[in-house]
Amino acid sequence: MQWNILGHETAIRFLKNHAIPGKTRHAYLITGPEGVGRETLALAFAKALNCQNPPEKGEFCGVCLACRQIDEQRYPDLLILRVNEGSKDLKIDQIREMQQKLALAPYQSPYRMVLIPDFQRATIGASNALLKSLEEPPSKALLILTADARECLLETIASRCEVLRLRPSSVETLERYLVDEKGIAANRAKRLAHLTGGRVGTALSYDQTQDLLDAYDDALTDLGDLLNSRLRERLQFVEKLQKGKGSSREQIAFLIATWLTFWRDVMIRREGADIPLVNIEHEGRVNETAQLIPSRQIKKMLKDHEKALVNLDANLNPRLVIENLILTLPLLQVA
Ligand SMILES: [Zn+2]
CATH class of the missing domain: 1.20.272 (Zinc Finger, Delta Prime; domain 3)
Structure with a gap:
């Protein structure tokens, strides 16, 4: 099975190579505008790292227990750390609490993984706290951050991550994808593709x-x-x-x-x-x-x-x- 993601070919190729044992780094930063598919890509990477039945190196099956649990965001070795509901920022306490978990040995995966979406919302205190995990990562730790742009983060953080920059698809490519792969009526697909400027995640959520x-x-x-x-x-x-x-x-x-x-x-x-x-x-x-x-x-x-x-x-x-x-x-x- 391919990663089954629209676009982002370079980033996918890069992460597939990094999903091979011995090639994985401690920290990744996926940047791009909201709705472009940052989190989908991060979860695909997690599946490629943990699939129990990979059809090929760097691929994932999508049906084994690990793949399904990652899709449903309840895989024991993957913590997804979001801004608390009702809050604007990611707080330092959340980072500290996460760091205690990150230091523990993984249950079943080769890695103890933490995904932090929208890291541009971290306070300065939270950013500085995270630096520690990047400077001296626990041996099995794997951090994936997403953000609107590299420039929204402290450079000391970005420079310690493998940075992958995602761009929206062309409006025409997204329009075709919505019709061919998602069965959306042509008129509506055109409208969604234009309205979202080629951001697939946003288009699909608008469609709902x-x-x-x-x-x-x-x-x-x-x-x-x-x-x-x-x-x-x-x-x-x-x-x-x-x-x-x-x-x-x-x-x-x-x-x-x-x-x-x-x-x-x-x-x-x-x-x-x-x-x-x-x-x-x-x-x-x-x-x-x-x-x-x-x-x-x-x-x-x-x-x-x-x-x-x-x-x-x-x-x-x-x-x-x-x-x-x-x-x-x-x-x-x-x-
Ligand atoms: Zn699998």
């Missing part, structure tokens, strides 16, 4: 949540309406948002992040760049807006939306943030 695609459409419809509304209607929109369910920080962040993808698309069309649109379903409106607004103003919109997201993150009042943003939107035409 119809509400999310609807929310995306609603957000873009709202923006279209606002661009054609004068001040009074815009303020009414903010008012309505405040009373409705859409008033939480997360929901407003979603709204603004979605609008940002629209402005990026508008910029792509305005500049005639050969880059696939994110909102392929709204291509007509994207083209129309690109014709009506000069580049300078589109750039300002991009900046304003990015700044609004930063402000939300910095705990500014969500209502003020969205109100400010809406008032700076250009007025296209009033029907």
Whole structure:
């Protein structure tokens, strides 16, 4: 059986070689944007290291007890250390507790493995604590970190890991994969591939949540309406948002992040760049807006939306943030 993963051929070849006894290192760092398949790759590597019935060197069977337990994330020698629910950061106590386990002998595997997804969320204290495990790893220890980018981590950590950098697939490749391998209808596959910019994990999770695609459409419809509304209607929109369910920080962040993808698309069309649109379903409106607004103003919109997201993150009042943003939107035409 092949690793059965879309793309990432170089990384897979690399890890297959490292899954052979004697070739395995103590620490790996898999980087790439969220939803690109970092964790899937890490788990495949764990299977290749532990499969009881490998069909070939560096491969795994996918059906033995070890393979199944790793898939279900309940393999006794694999600890997956995540940020605690409700918390933003990975804490130093979690790292210390993990280190005590890491020092024990494995139950059945050649390794005591720890996977830490999203290590960019570790506090400085947690990062420094982890350094110890990287500088003097217990003999059977194997650490796999994932992160958005190498630059998000202390260089002293990254430099002690084998670093594998993952990129999204092309939109066309993902679209074909979703149709051929996942049986998703062609139209939907096209939309998911564009919306996620070729990130397979995100596409599959969007496919499972119809509400999310609807929310995306609603957000873009709202923006279209606002661009054609004068001040009074815009303020009414903010008012309505405040009373409705859409008033939480997360929901407003979603709204603004979605609008940002629209402005990026508008910029792509305005500049005639050969880059696939994110909102392929709204291509007509994207083209129309690109014709009506000069580049300078589109750039300002991009900046304003990015700044609004930063402000939300910095705990500014969500209502003020969205109100400010809406008032700076250009007025296209009033029907
Ligand atoms: Zn197996």
